[in-house]
Amino acid sequence: MGFLLVLLVIIIIIAVMSIKIVKQSEVYVIERLGKFYKVADAGLTIIIPFFDHVRSVVSLKQQTMDVPPQGVITKDNVTITIDTVVFYQITDPAKAVYEIQSLKKGIEYLAITTIRDIIGKMDLDETFSSRDGINNQLRVVLDEATDKWGCKIDRVEIKDITPPADIRDAMEKEMNAERNKRALILESEAQRQSAITIAEGKKQAAILEAEADKEAKIRRAVGEAQAIKEVAEAKAQEIQMVYDAIKKADPNEKLVQLKSLEALEQVAKGEANKVFIPFEATSALSSLGAMKEVLTEKDKKEKSIKNTDNK
Secondary structure, three states: OHHHHHHHHHHHHHHHHHEEEEOOOEEEEEEEOOEEEEEEOOEEEEOOOOOEEEEEEEEOOOEEEEEEEEEEEOOOOOEEEEEEEEEEEEOOHHHHHHOOOOHHHHHHHHHHHHHHHHHOOOOHHHHHHOHHHHHHHHHHHHHHHHHHHOEEEEEEEEEEEEOOHHHHHHHHHHHHHHHHHHHHHHHHHHHHHHHHHHHHHHHHHHHHHHHHHHHHHHHHHHHHHHHHHHHHHHHHHHHHHHHHHHHHHOOOHHHHHHHHHHHHHHHHOOOOOOOOOOHHHHHHHHHHHHHHHHHHHHHHHHHHHHHHHHO
16 A cells, blocks of 8 residues: 555656646747757646656746946947947847857947947937937847847847036037027027018019109109190180180181281280281281381471471
8 A cells, every 4th residue: 555655656757747837928948858849838748757858948038137337448438338228139049049158248338339339430429319320230239149049130229328527518508509500590590581571572563663653753744745735625615715716707808907916016025035926917017117107207207397486
């Protein structure tokens, strides 16, 4: 009875040692007699006790690893501290176990040396403006180096770049100066734009004023021309009426000459030194001169007779 009990216990122990349950996203690296035997995937796995041995449990999930902050020297001899994180995933568990003693240590040391090599070829300003480029270079180098370890580097991110305190102060002053410069430029540009807008407004106002003045002069000239035309038409009507009246009256030649003399008398009263007499009026003037001479001679004779009688 005791023997059976001992045998049952031994069987239970062997069964427990033989049955292995592998969790999801994990694999077991199993050795047989000290030699790699197989990689057990998720689920139930049976091994032979005392012959088979689980060398390592490997996670297939994407893993992260913080690389300790490292002081590196830039091309312009400035020491900065860089903090980096690496995202990786094991693709071949057997290589990750047998090709390197410690995968994490290997990735860490490789990341440190690669960072120093990349940053050593850049200036300080370039390191701040080229984070994406640095991340990509680190990922490519690490991925190529860790491929033989059964590992894939998905991403590498620089969390922080810390320059020395004096460099930080100088950068802050430079940044403030740049902000002030941009503010002055924007203010100057705003003033320039305002001046341009005001000038454009004055120009448009002057153009509109000139056009309005031009339109007013045109309208005034049109009005004056219309008024002159109307006056001329009225004068023409008056002349036509006078002409019709004279024609209707049928004046004789003596009446026309008399009226001409009256008109000449009015013209002669003017301030002009010269009077231009129409040719048609010369005959009337000659008759008038003859009449004046006759009257003058008659008057002289009458005065001579009166003087004789008095004596």
